Amino acid sequence: MNNTILITGATGNVGSETLRCLMQRPDRDYRVCVASRNPEKDRQRLPIQPDSFVRFDFEDDQTYAKALRSADRVLLIRPPQLADVDRYFKPLIRVMSNVGTKQVVFLSLQGVENNSLTPHHKIEKLIVDSGIPYTFLRPSFFMQNLSTTHRAEIAERNEIFVPAGDGRTSFVDVADIGEVAAMALTDPTHLNEAYELTGSETLTYSEVADILTDVLGRPIRYTNPSIPAFIWRKRYKENNPLGFTLIMVALYTVARLGKADGVSDTMQRLLGRMPRTFRAFAEANKSVWLR
């Protein structure tokens, strides 16, 4: 269908912010369709309603064609638990080609071009090889990891428990990513571009803890666990799946080795303003860490 944007991952971090930006434009000349595993449930859950819903499940290839035919541009967000690119994304991108998708905006990962082991690297390659016009968004570490994945340890134990050592991380706010995604989906000048999206500062987790201490008005500590101590607590004490625990170790080892600190001015150039700082993010979201 012409002039319709399909949003995957609309209930998640970046999808919900993209949906918000797209629906809030007063003079919009496009329609927005949400690709959902459960349209009835998501109609109740989403605070911002799209023009329509279509049933779509990455794990059910029978849902691909109908969903993709309902739009000409797609925001593609890989759910974190789906790492098998050949199984899910290869067929999906083949269907995109078959139905004539005019653009795919893919939520990728900072540094992906040098990391062929990540699913994002393989997905980017499939998209390029398919010939579908694309925009790759390559963000750094989401500030929202502190308000979602690590929310409980901060709210309940006043600690940040990640094995990142003293490495610096360039955090980014998903609201800023959503704004760029909406821009990319509505302005053809972003076709066949790859954008490294970061905030404007790098922080150690001690500095993050200091900011949270200041904003919340109670002491928050960065406990800086060793990798074995982290694995023991996450896997065996809290009973998280091994896969989840190992992915966390891999992500925070990157930070520990000082390789998560790349800062780019692309976000500022695209938005025409500075990206949100971690302090501003913490102040806007402080209620999530209250006990």
Ligand SMILES: NC(=O)c1ccc[n+]([C@@H]2O[C@H](COP(=O)([O-])OP(=O)(O)OC[C@H]3O[C@@H](n4cnc5c(N)ncnc54)[C@H](OP(=O)(O)O)[C@@H]3O)[C@@H](O)[C@H]2O)c1
């Ligand atoms: N966290 C970071 O710091 C970071 C940094 C850079 C890149 N990334 C990348 O960002 C991506 C995740 O984005 P996000 O954080 O915005 O997502 P998210 O908040 O984790 O949400 C995942 C979304 O995927 C949907 N989903 C899950 N399984 C599905 C399925 N089988 N079929 C259809 N939809 C399904 C979920 O819908 P339901 O409501 O149905 O569950 C939800 O809307 C990952 O690829 C990650 O690697 C993350």
